Amino acid sequence: MKAAIYRKYGPPSVVALGDVPTPSAKAHEVLIRIHATTVSTADWRARSLAMPAGFALFARPVFGLFSPRQPILGTELAGEIVAVGTCVTRFQVGEHVFAFTGAKFGCHAEYRVMPEHGLILQKPANLSFEKAAALCFGGTVALHFLKAKGNIRSGESVLIIGASGCIGSAAVQIARHFGARVTGVCSTANLGLVRRIGANAVIDYAAQDFAVLRQTYDIILDTTGTVPYARCGHLLKPGGRLLIAHGTLATVLGIGGPTRSSGHQCLAGVAKVTVADLQLLADLATSGAFRPVIDRSYPLDRAAEAHAYVDQGHKRGSVVLTVTTTG
């Protein structure tokens, strides 16, 4: 099969189309022909080893000491089941599915196997393959931080830094679903988008420093690594939570965080993903409460160009790779 492959760490040009053996489904696995996948910030980090401050030492042990352990990137996909293992009962050949492989990657290819009880579900019928491929990356991180970590409640006020990005644009919609009042921080060009996906208010970070405004929030979600507690603690209400999707090692270790007497919490770490999360995202997509934002699409053989665009750090939602099988 064709796949976008990288054999060494580096700039987007290390990614090139190549041939690898097509996988086959074992007893409890399904084989998916991929129609669409995404190039995410996880792909950028795994390819370039660009890591948040303090995490550089962990990068090679995680991704491969001398060269990438997994030469095919891509954390999410949408496609069609083309073969099932002998013991599979949950899926049938011909079903349309979406799936999340996360840190196991492997979606920038024509085919991918998944365990039938893994992070894979039927594709919402009202979503194209491109939209369905973009459900998981931002959606699962937004859910993890807002719900599992942040315990978001109806009526709360939420400030989302980086509201036009993949995680941010999912977070705006998911926070609204949970009944929160949402303010999105983004650049001038993205104010309209962030309003359209449901933000009650927007702040243009190029024109206004939100940290000097008087508004206070129950939750602040930072997807940009620009808002440590020292910069925004005074904006948190009593009981307020700072959720750090993009943080340094110091913030993850709690250095510079709130004192116990402040009544605030600073919550960071790596998002955990469950099938229940995927089911909720599918349900929200079906009801129209969550529509993944797609910035642009590239064919698989132009994956390096897609990487170059993602590297700029200013995409709106997701960048999609469309996959057409060669036979």
Ligand SMILES: NC(=O)c1ccc[n+]([C@@H]2O[C@H](COP(=O)([O-])OP(=O)(O)OC[C@H]3O[C@@H](n4cnc5c(N)ncnc54)[C@H](OP(=O)(O)O)[C@@H]3O)[C@@H](O)[C@H]2O)c1
């Ligand atoms: N903790 C976890 O488990 C986890 C999981 C996945 C990803 N992450 C991390 O989360 C971060 C965000 O990921 P993503 O996929 O959402 O990235 P993304 O799609 O590239 O979005 C980044 C957003 O940041 C905005 N931005 C850049 N500078 C800004 C600033 N100074 N103020 C406000 N917004 C700014 C950009 O908007 P403009 O174009 O408007 O500037 C862009 O929309 C990445 O560092 C990623 O590694 C963490």
